[in-house]
Amino acid sequence: MKRLKGRARMATRLRRQRGVAAVEFALVAPMLLLIAIGVAQFGWLLGNYVMVANAASAGARYFASQRGTSTPYSTTQSQVSTSAALLNTSNLSIATAVNGVACSSDSSCATSLTSAGGTPAIGTATVTVTYTFAPLFKGSLSGLYAMMPTALNASAVERVQ
Incomplete structure (x- = not known):
């Protein structure tokens, strides 16, 4: 008899808890979705920055x-575009400088690179790439879009050879 009462009590308890898991999932699912989207968005940002x-x-x-060549600026521009082939190249901005002085044409860059040279070369060549970041998920998803940067910048400096 005691066994029957225990089973009946257990069955009653199970009937009362029916649907509890669905309610708990409904409460937790939006937060889990937001975390998953945030991780994906950050991964997209990190991949683009790399x-x-x-x-x-x-x-x-x-x-x-490119010291001694006639088209150092345009060939460097195409080299950067080729290296960033997976990015939207229309959102890419490239700036070059020799010894800290900006050059934005083949003639000015060729002159600067030639004067920076010597034996051994003592100048530095700088390339700065700016990319207008396009998020994976657009919209105002709980401010996730506002936390992402609008531009990614990277500079690299090498000695003129």
Whole structure:
């Protein structure tokens, strides 16, 4: 008899708790979704920054070796664009400098690189890449969009060779 009462009590308890897991899931699911979207968004941001930094590094390495050429600026621009092929290149801005002085044309860069050289070369070539960041998830999802930067910047400096 006692066994029957225990089973009946257990059945009553189970009937009262029916649907509790669904309610708990409904309460926790939005928070879990927000965390998952945040992790994905941050991963997208980090991946884009790594690509921007790699493009700046490759561009600086290439730009520093362009002493004596006639088109150092345009070839460096195309080298950076090639290195950042997975990014939207229309959102990419590239700036070059030799010894801290900006150069924005082939002639000015060629002159600056030639004068920076010597034996051994003593100048530095800098490439700065700025990328307008496009988030993976747009919208005002609990301020997640507002926490993301609008631009990613990376600079790399190499010795002129």
